Amino acid sequence: xxxxxxKPSRDICQRGTSLTIQCQVDSQVTMMFWYRQxxxxxxxxxxxxxxxxxxxYESGFVIDKFPISRPNLTFSTLTxxxxxxxxxxxxxxxxxxxxxxxxxFGPGTRxxxx
Amino acid sequence: xxxxxxxxQYQHVQEGEDFTTYCNSSTTLSNIQWYKQRPxxxxxxxxxxxxxxxxxxxxxxxxxxxxxxxxxxxxxTATQTTDVGTYFCAGPYNQGGKLIFGQGTELSVxx
Numbered sequence: 349x350x351x352x353x354x355k356p357s358r359d360i361c362q363r364g365t366s367l368t369i370q371c372q373v374d375s376q377v378t379m380m381f382w383y384r385q386x387x388x389x390x391x392x393x394x395x396x397x398x399x400x401x402x403x404x405y406e407s408g409f410v411i412d413k414f415p416i417s418r419p420n421l422t423f424s425t426l427t428x429x430x431x432x433x434x435x436x437x438x439x440x441x442x443x444x445x446x447x448x449x450x451x452x453f454g455p456g457t458r459x460x461x462x
Numbered sequence: 463x464x465x466x467x468x469x470x471q472y473q474h475v476q477e478g479e480d481f482t483t484y485c486n487s488s489t490t491l492s493n494i495q496w497y498k499q500r501p502x503x504x505x506x507x508x509x510x511x512x513x514x515x516x517x518x519x520x521x522x523x524x525x526x527x528x529x530x531x532x533x534x535x536x537x538x539t540a541t542q543t544t545d546v547g548t549y550f551c552a553g554p555y556n557q558g559g560k561l562i563f564g565q566g567t568e569l570s571v572x573x
Contacts, residue, residue, distance in 0.1 A: 379558065381560065389565075390564065391505065391552075391563045392563075450507050451507055451559070453504045453507075455504050
């Protein structure tokens with residue numbers, strides 16, 4: 349199974365600043381995604397991180413607010429830009445193992461915006 | 463757009479009682495997946511169902527995929543305190559491995 353790590357695990361940030369979250373996978377994976385889980389809510393897909401090209405964003409999410417990088421098949425970053433308290437959420441990196449057809453989630457980054 | 467609905471939102475049971483959560487999709491699914499998220503944790507993959515009418519068991523957990531491939535259920539027999547957490551169903555949408563999640567059912571177990 350894929351082992352995913354995320355940094356930071358949690359952070360408290362001031363309104364108007366930006367935070368970059370890192371996701372590292374212990375093996376090469378084709379499919380990598382970023383999800384958001386607001387307090388007490390379900391998971392919502394932000395975007396698919398594409399290796400070597402621009403991320404594919406879901407409705408309601410834009411690149412200017414959530415720029416994503418994926419320089420290789422094991423690493424991705426998500427930046428939450430110009431943060432407001434409404435961005436307080438858990439941000440989760442996820443990968444799909446095509447060999448086992450299983451999806452794995454990282455431990456998440458718990459973000460609080462004051 | 464495609465929706466995945468899950469009920470109930472909360473379930474409080476006494477240890478030893480059974481528990482069931484139900485998942486309904488607005489569209490036919492190629493497969494359905496179930497995840498468990500412990501309090502303070504992240505979602506952990508439990509199982510994937512692919513075939514119409516499929517039933518799979520994992521110890522005290524029984525997963526079922528409906529004949530029309532639009533609904534699913536997770537049943538836990540004789541709950542234990544270790545079963546506490548939120549159970550999510552999720553179905554693929556569009557292509558490329560993307561998932562749409564149900565709202566989740568939060569299970570609490572009173573010892």
